[in-house]
Amino acid sequence: MKLGVVMLVHTALDRAEQMLRHWTDAGCPVVVHVDKNVSNADFARFESAVAALDGVSFSPRYRCEWGMWGLIAASRAATKQLLAKFPDVRHVYLASGACLPLRPVSELKAYLDARPDTDFIESVTTADVSWTVGGLDRERFTLRFPFSWKRQRVLFDSFVYLQRLLKHKRRLPSDLVPHLGSQWWCLTRKTLTAILEDPRRAEFDSYFKRVWIPDECYYQSLARRHARKIESRSLTLAKFDYQGKPHIFYDDHAELLSRFGCFVARKIWPRADGLFATFPRKPDPALAMQEPNSGTIDRIFAQAVDRRTNGRKGLYMQSRFTFLDSENGVTAVPYTVLQGFDCILPGFADWLGQQTGRIVHGHLFAPNRAHFAGGGAYYRGGLSDQPRLRDYNAKMFLTNLVWNGRDQRQAFLFGPADTQQIRWILSKDLQASVWVVSGAWAVPLFLSGKSASEVRSEAARLQQIESKLLETLRGPDARSRRRIMTLVEFLESPVDVLQSIVDDMAGHRANSLQKPPPMVNLDGFAQFLQDLKNQGMHPYLTGDFSENQPMKPRKPRLTKPYIVGTK
Structure with a gap:
């Protein structure tokens, strides 16, 4: 059984080519989707550069815009092509051109071989966990979002306001419980086939096309309908800042990324030559069965977010200086x-x-x-x-x-x-x-x-x-x-x-x-x-001074010593 990869490429095509070679060198078939926003000339050069790689093919191109349906259309077309072309693929790993394998791909394949029926996808309900960072939470499923948040912000905000004013609420498809999570998943063939061939797929697609940021909820919700065993976590280390924007890893994160055994990390700065030269690390039998542990790095990033937003006690940041009482403590020490x-x-x-x-x-x-x-x-x-x-x-x-x-x-x-x-x-x-x-x-x-x-x-x-x-x-x-x-x-x-x-x-x-x-x-x-x-x-x-008020201090009060007896 093989591990197949769907790679979404938007920018930095030279780094995407380098990542593509990491996957193919490990024997993974890869279907590449290149954003339609990339010029035809750049796409042709990229396609020519990887033409000699075995197991690489390109899916139909879609225009991918943040928060819109194009990302789902792109990943779904590429996944469908991968499953049809490579019938021996058991797990499909969704990656991007900005992803970097931290461990040898062979260790990832061995890890998945030991868990043949497990789907790895972060999937939580809005009622149970406040997953989102800013923006809309439950309303992303009950309102309509036909306008781009980035390109048509005025129309986006106005339409949301109008729907709230009219108390408009969409009716969710029956038996569908909306879930949210990271868009970087690793799903089994069985689960993906069930999602793609679901008799109600047209109904679900029609609904999710007008959901805000569908790439964070489409697979996350439908996987809950079809998966046999879900581990609600992503095998890709992707961190987000306090504004919900993806954190970018630089060369000085090398030691941090090597410490916790994560398989893949994103988003890597294209000029982080040190990271690209260091990872993926060489195979090490002593570390081959290491369980990926992002708990510690989560705490480190939580501390970084706290430092970024609150600062240190008594140290005033330029970004918050003009805001009254926004400091993290007036002074630093007692x-x-x-x-x-x-x-x-x-x-x-x-x-x-x-x-x-x-x-x-x-x-x-x-x-x-x-x-x-x-x-x-x-x-x-x-x-x-x-x-x-x-x-x-x-x-x-x-x-x-x-x-x-x-x-x-x-x-x-x-x-x-x-x-x-x-x-x-x-x-x-x-x-x-x-x-x-x-x-x-x-x-x-x-x-x-x-x-x-x-x-x-x-x-x-x-x-x-x-x-x-x-x-x-x-x-x-x-x-x-x-x-x-x-x-x-x-x-x-x-x-x-x-x-x-x-x-x-x-x-x-x-x-x-x-x-x-x-x-x-x-x-x-x-x-x-x-x-x-x-x-x-x-x-x-x-105070009340009297004529007889003593003007000299009295002797200090002495406490009576006591002895704690022992038997």
Whole structure:
């Protein structure tokens, strides 16, 4: 018994000739269909070049257009000719001129010899599996499609809209369950003969001529009526991108294609000389019975599609840059934002950097400049400390800062005196860990030595800005990790709060704190807040300070050790 091949040729006739020789050298008879869109002169040269090959013949030519009936007419005419001319053919393999055998054809023949009654064709129902990528799904079987999607797009869309408006639905032939799948199949003679000689073929042909993309459903549906045993998979490795277009294999895919034991791959770039020189590989007895496994390559391509459509976290692709919130994560890695701590703890940024071993910047969004860690004018990625450059797109400044320093955990100081463009980013970014001591802005005003009447307007302005930030952080759409406390709450147990920050930033390498860093002297601060109230400005974000409020931190709460007993 022989393996016969039907080859559909559209372009790259020189490569099609090379593939044709691979099949005939293995003793496979081949019937070639050349698209009628190919000029007569090119067809004549191609026909002359392969005239000496044994077992090669040409079928009547049809005009093949994507999504139209011509592809079915071409494959059916070629299949009918092959079965009539070669009665010893048991399996027919549908290939194209852009296909490349990856393994010796002899191994494919042996594989089919071990499965003489099995049809290999991907065939799934639209009700069970969402097979299609974009476009129409169930409607491709219930509407009419007389117009070309590529050449007559306006007519195509208008006619679909009209049928939907009129609620028109075609009646499916009785006992026919539509199936979809890859157009690259390998079917037995018995199944193909039953399809070609089906008494209802005229009825089925009339129906499928007005189905959208019939080459993905004609054989897939009719094989279910006649096949004895179907394996719903294709022996041809054909991958599609997220738009449903065939993926093209290049020379750098050589190692990938050789890894999984697939028999044939398409679509091969005509200039991939490396692939054409490498495949099909030489016969290897150790690999002769290898089962084709496309599962791993499917996962690799799924990851590639995900990378192509979603990108990497915090890395903004040019194709999606203009689309708001289309990024795959606002920033690349976790980072920490600290508001109010430096108002109470002088030198807080340096202390935290030493304590955690992480990069702690100053106020990156200060009005005068971006205060990078180390005090430099530039940071990784060429980020400048100039406020005009930073504020031109504060979101991109932050995402670039995190991306370029993604090898280390970063933190920066923030406050109501800083530019607030990133307020919404800090709220919705899953990577952000935001710690806020509300009302801490009042401490520098107190330490300035000015009276309450002199700083009243500034205090009101800062409180209003911070209030908007807190409202955003507490909003229903907030997704960042955040802890908000008043100044009073922080002063009650500063070591516990600082220990939590250190643990969050340093992880398992965090050190246990025995005491907080030096704190500013807050004697008289309660009276200062009362003076602000007397001036008509209520500093409610600081918390409820009383005259007897302790201005010195308490000792850290010690947990009682316990012992897990053993028998």
